[in-house]
Amino acid sequence: MTTTQTPSIAVIICSTRQPRVCPQIASFVTSTLQTLPSLTSTTATATLSTIDLATWNLPMFNEPTIPSQIKDPSAYAQPHTRAWSVEISKHQAFIFVLPQYNWGYPAVLKNALDYLFHEWAGKPAMVVSYGGHGGGKAAGQLKQVLQGLRMRVLDNMPALTFPGHDAVVAATKGEDIGIGEGVWDGERDGIRRAGEELLGLLAEAEAEVAVGSMSKKGAKGQ
Ligand SMILES: Cc1cc2nc3c(=O)[nH]c(=O)nc-3n(C[C@H](O)[C@H](O)[C@H](O)COP(=O)(O)O)c2cc1C
Secondary structure (H helix, E strand, O other), X not given: OOOOOOOEEEEEEOOOOOOOOHHHHHHHHHHHHOOOHHHHOOOOOOEEEEEEHHHHOOOOOOOOOOHHHOOOHHHOOOHHHHHXXXXXXXXXXXXXXXXXXXXXXXXXXXXXXXXXXOOOOOOEEEEEEEEOOOOHHHHHHHHHHHHHOOOEEOOOOOEEEOOOHHHHHHHHOXXXXXXXXXXXXXXXXXHHHHHHHHHHHHXXXXXXXXXXXXXXXXXXXX
């Protein structure tokens, strides 16, 4: 199906602990990207919205069928899977904002990914990790899984390093870690560059969808 509306990019908040720092960081990523003309001008090529995995509160994956075998979302057994499918289908690209937990990414994110397949496939993805050393190990593992879901994952993965041990302690308590007051000012350019690359991949993906839709229409007319 051709997208007639402006494509939507969803920023996914991938930590669900209480308390947590992830919403602060997702908001920093969003406000940084909102300085890109392609996302703010009247001729914006995409819009940004947020998905909070805590709000979704999905149970542990409990579908009887492998999601890659499901082409029609009405075939999902669970109502929460059908609702999650509708949500993910609304967006044409994703930005995953995630912490590193024990050298990996949060289990709640793997659970949310495993529920679906075709809803993710073919869509561009940007990964922004954070941690004491930037969370690069979590980002690398997530990239591999997203590629398994056939997503178009950016090689450019901004990694945000907490400015010292006190910041890790404050972040863990969900306290204000001073973003916008000096913390990560220098990281904004890297996030913007990755955002531009994501918009490039999104334009390519949308063009492919449009060509596919036109050739289907052409085939029907023959
Ligand atoms: C279970 C757990 C494991 C963690 N493992 C790591 C780690 O491997 N590397 C790291 O830099 N920080 C680690 N941390 C510290 C997190 O970077 C910090 O707690 C951060 O606030 C977590 O993000 P959140 O508040 O959004 O959940 C860990 C924190 C938790 C709760």
